[in-house]
Amino acid sequence: MTDSLILYSNPMSRGRIARWMLEEVGRPYEVRYLDYGAAMKAPEYLAINPMGKVPALVHGPRVVTEYAAICAYLADAFPEAGLAPADRxxxxxxxxxxxxxxxxxxxxxxxxxxxxxxxxxxxxxxxxxxxxxxxxxxxxxxxxxxxxxxxxxxxxxxxxxxxxxxxxxxxxxxxxxxxxxxxxxxxxxxxxxxxxxxxxxxxxxxxxxxxx
CATH class of the missing domain: 1.20.1050.10 (Glutathione S-transferase Yfyf (Class Pi); Chain A, domain 2)
Incomplete structure (x- = not known):
């Protein structure tokens, strides 16, 4: 997949887990930090994650929330990184x-x-x-x-x-x-x-x- 990877996060959140996973994958990505409160509850972000929390990963047209789901998704989206074993x-x-x-x-x-x-x-x-x-x-x-x-x-x-x-x-x-x-x-x-x-x-x- 060649679509852009954008992580919505906050440095004091579980977004740190998603960022670690992105670094393990080794593909270019962008991080957009959101403040707790207004930024996470703004209509623009609620359209991405209606829960109004981070992390959220946008990969082209795909949106993935919840840190464990983001980790699983990235491992499957980029199998060359070797982060998901054949026996799951x-x-x-x-x-x-x-x-x-x-x-x-x-x-x-x-x-x-x-x-x-x-x-x-x-x-x-x-x-x-x-x-x-x-x-x-x-x-x-x-x-x-x-x-x-x-x-x-x-x-x-x-x-x-x-x-x-x-x-x-x-x-x-x-x-x-x-x-x-x-x-x-x-x-x-x-x-x-x-x-x-x-x-x-x-x-x-x-x-x-x-x-x-």
Whole structure:
């Protein structure tokens, strides 16, 4: 496909995951940053993503939202990048595990909330410890989530692990720490991170004389 790639994002969003994936793909792309609030709720952007949130990827006439879907789409749109294995069973499983039970459990922990045990069947996921146990079991079998090779599943779900380790919502189990160290050393992630960090809004200046 030769259509242009445009990513709508914000440097403080899950758009960072989509940008990492774009860097792994290695095709030219454009990033259009949107501020939270008016820009994301403007009619022009709501025509792209009616949810009024980022990320959103526009590839020619095609629009893809949700970071895991963007990762899966780009892996299929550019197979030469080798980011989707021929056997998609483990790949799909762990790609959407990150966007499903893992992220839900991490968010609840960050909010200080807990689903009562008798309601867990209703929400479709268990405690965060169970999700981490499942990840540990898989990573004891293979160096990457979908097998012996890095894939889009590592971009999407690996990002959730990395953020959780950084912000303290995921306990630093040795297997998860080693996995994140392995994938976070990739040059594509470094390029994406540097670009997004450069676009971060400046920190407000401290008042004269230092902090009040």
């Amino acid at each position: 069973s483990a790949y799909y499983r762990w790609l959407f595990f990150g966007a499903g039970p893992l992220e839900a459990a991490v968010i609840l922990k960050a909010l200080g909330l807990e689903v009562p045990e008798e309601r867990r069947r209703m929400v479709g996921f268990g405690p965060l410890s169970g999700a981490l146990d499942a990840l540990e079991t898989q990573l004891a079998r293979t160096p990457y989530l979908a097998g012996d090779a890095f894939s889009a599943a590592d971009v999407a779900t690996g990002s959730q692990i990395g953020w959780g380790l950084r912000f303290g919502t995921i306990e630093p189990r040795p297997a998860l720490r080693a996995y994140w160290d392995r994938i976070s050393a990739r040059p594509a992630l470094r390029r994406a991170t540097d670009a997004d960090n450069a676009a971060m809004p400046p920190k407000p200046a401290e008042p004269e004389g230092g902090k009040p």
